[in-house]
Amino acid sequence: MTTLFIADLHLSILRPDITECFLTFMRDEASQAEALYVLGDLFEFWIGDDDNSPFHSSIKEAFMALTQAGVACYFIQGNRDFLLGKRFCKDTGITLLPETAVIDLYGVPTVILHGDTLCTMDEKYQEFRKTVHKPWLQAIFNRIPLFIRRKIVSHVQSKIRAQKQTKQMNIMDVTPQEVITVLENNHVIQMIHGHTHRPNIHQHSTMNGSATRIVLGDWYTQGSILVCTPNGNTLTTREF
Incomplete structure (x- = not known):
């Protein structure tokens, strides 16, 4: 039995090497697993479920093949694909989970999330996140013609890249106390998340005892996969 976790692929038509690695992973590895969890930022940016470009259709087909295989x-959702919704799920057969979910991972209670909500020291980002997650604003955005949405997103991405260059590295990592709070509030001893692009396995002390936090890697220079079995968890990589 194997359960796989991935995050922060940032799939884009501009990076065919990442896409090729992902499609190979889906065909050769994920198809042999019991379950696959995608913890956000699958896409560089998802502007709406009505985007049926050939590139996005190929990604949907890979997920449909996987779910149809059982x-x-x-x-x-991550901070890049928070607009991914019910239509995408219907087209692919995947199940959309809440931003924080608790699962039983081979007998270990585990909280899973994208990870951006753990970075509470980045106050400007948290304000931005609160704004773009307002249902009424998302409803308005989804009614804007697709080509205009692309222009809006391109402008927003440019601003985000510029802001990152001036941010201190420490505020873009998780806040240790927030990690403890999430672990304790969900009564678990294990956490899996992405977002920070700093793959590692950390140990934390909580009121529930010792807890493990597994950080998934990004797919910028190689594929990054967390392989979980009843015998343990292993962070692995795949060459492009």
């Missing part, structure tokens, strides 16, 4: 597939 592999359970779950998705948590």
Whole structure:
């Protein structure tokens, strides 16, 4: 039995090497697993479920092939694909989870999330996140013609890249106390998340005892996969 976790692929038509690695992973590895969890930022940016470009259609087809083969597939929205919704799920057979979910991972209670909500020291980002997650604003955005949405997103991405260059590195990592709070509030001893692009396995002390936090890697220079079995968890990589 194997359960796989991935995050922060940032799939884009501009990076065919990442896409090729992902499609190979889906065909050769994920198809042999019990379940696949995607913990956000699958895409560089998802502007709406009505985007049926050939590139996005190829990604949907890979997920549909996986779910039709009987592999359970779950998705948590990230900060780049928070607009991914019910239509995408219908087209692919995946299950959309809330931003924080608790699962039983081979007997270990585990909280899973994208990870951006853990970075509470980045106050400007948290304000931005609160704004763009307002349902009424998302409803308005989804009614804007697709080509205009692309222009809006391109402008926003440019601003985000510029802001990152002036941010201190420490505020873009998780806040240790927030990690403890999430672990304790969910009564778990294990956490899996992405977002920070700093793959590692950390140990934390909580009121529930010792807890493990597994950080998934990004797919900028190589594929990054967390492989979980009843015997343990392993962070692995795949060459492009």
